[in-house]
Amino acid sequence: MKNHSEKLAIIGGGTIGMSIAIPLSQNGYSVTVTRRNTDKIRELKDYGIEISNDNSKAVEKSDIIIFALKPYDIIPEMEKLKKLLEGKIVISMAAAISLSQMNEILKKSYLVRAMTNIAAKVSSGFTPFSVLVKDEKIIKKVESVLKSFGETQLVEERYMDALTALSGSGPAYILTIIEAMMYGGLKVGLPRDLALKASYQTVLGSAKLLAESTEHPSVIKEKVITPGGVTIEGIFELEDLRLRTAIMRAIESSTKKSNEISRAIEEKIRKK
Ligand SMILES: NC(=O)c1ccc[n+]([C@@H]2O[C@H](COP(=O)([O-])OP(=O)(O)OC[C@H]3O[C@@H](n4cnc5c(N)ncnc54)[C@H](OP(=O)(O)O)[C@@H]3O)[C@@H](O)[C@H]2O)c1
Structure with a gap:
């Protein structure tokens, strides 16, 4: 276990708050998770996490505060906690809330906008983040927090809506693909458990192969396709039914939605 001295609060113990709490605690942070209905997070106590x-x-008692509330709830809650957040590192996990929107309220906090995904629960998330002020010491601390639940990367904020669509929502697309592969297996007579295992393990293995290689996906893909063989038959169907176009469209549409929510929140703030 790493020995982090920082105390960390997660405001909002829902899907994301719960997913990151356990890996953070296992990485040595002293974690408190809040939500209104604490009955639903009682299990966290078994991991030494305060609720x-x-x-x-x-x-008040934490050095680093992670907001894992729904986008529309974040700004009002930051308003309420404004004084207590002064001088602290504040990481927002919310889609669509910009650093400048947060900065209008929290002028005296170190602001971070991060976008993780549900794979954080098994310490395999991807959490790009942006900062308002490039303070190397703060960036190192934030990287250490975010690395507790997977990979991380400092990015320009203008990429955040696209990353929300690609890696934030991404597990939903990949799980749809895994489900479709399993159904394919069922269609040709495989037992359900075997079809599911063969599907997710193939996705896991392909991603690992790519992550540990320097080659482009198409180069690795070519190694599976033999002339006149089995794989090219499947690839022909995928191309005919435009799988790649469908996935590109999914990411483009999700990015547009993230932009729309950002604009709606901006308007709401301006009207106040
Ligand atoms: N779900 C994903 O896969 C995903 C991926 C990437 C990013 N995100 C982002 O993560 C954020 C959280 O999403 P989520 O899916 O985890 O939502 P969620 O499951 O609805 O969790 C939000 C939690 O906040 C709690 N809450 C509401 N008001 C509160 C308050 N005033 N004080 C303390 N807790 C409060 C709610 O519990 P109570 O009602 O009991 O208070 C709820 O459990 C969102 O901004 C989203 O954009 C989500």
Whole structure:
């Protein structure tokens, strides 16, 4: 276990808050998770994680605060906690909330906008992040927090809506593909458990192969396709039914939605 001295509060113990809490605690952070209905996060206590329905108290005793609330709930909650957040590192996990929107409220905090995904739960998330002020010491601390639940990378904020669509929503696309592969297996008579295992293990293995290689996916793909063989029959169907176009469209549409939500939140703030 790494020995981090920082105390960390996660405001919002829902899907994402819960997913990151356990890896953070296992990485040595002293973690408090809040939500209004604490009954739903009782299991966290078994991991030595404190649970609370008092955001102020959790913020007060912590050095780093992670907001894992729904986008529309973040700004009002930051307003309430503004004074207590001064001088602290504040990481927002929300889609669509920009650093400048947060900065209008939290002028005296170190602001970070991050976008993780549900694979954080098994320490295999991808969490790109952006900062308002490039302070190397703060960036190192943030990287250390985010690396607790997978890979991370500092990026320009203008890429955040696209990354929300690609890697934030990405597990939903990949799980749809895994489900489709399993159905393919069922269609040709494989037992359900075997079809599912063969599907997810193939996705896991292909991703690992790519991650550990310097080659482009198309180069690795070519190694599976033999002339007149089995694979090219399947590839022909995928090309005919435009799988690549469908996935490109999914990411483009999700990015547009993320842009739309950002604009709607911006308008709401301006109207205040
Ligand atoms: N789900 C994903 O795969 C995913 C991926 C990437 C990014 N995100 C981002 O992560 C953020 C959280 O999403 P989510 O899917 O985890 O949502 P979620 O499951 O609805 O979690 C939000 C949690 O916040 C709690 N909450 C609401 N108001 C609160 C308050 N005032 N104080 C403390 N807790 C409060 C809610 O519990 P109570 O009602 O009991 O308070 C709820 O459990 C979003 O901004 C989203 O954009 C999500």
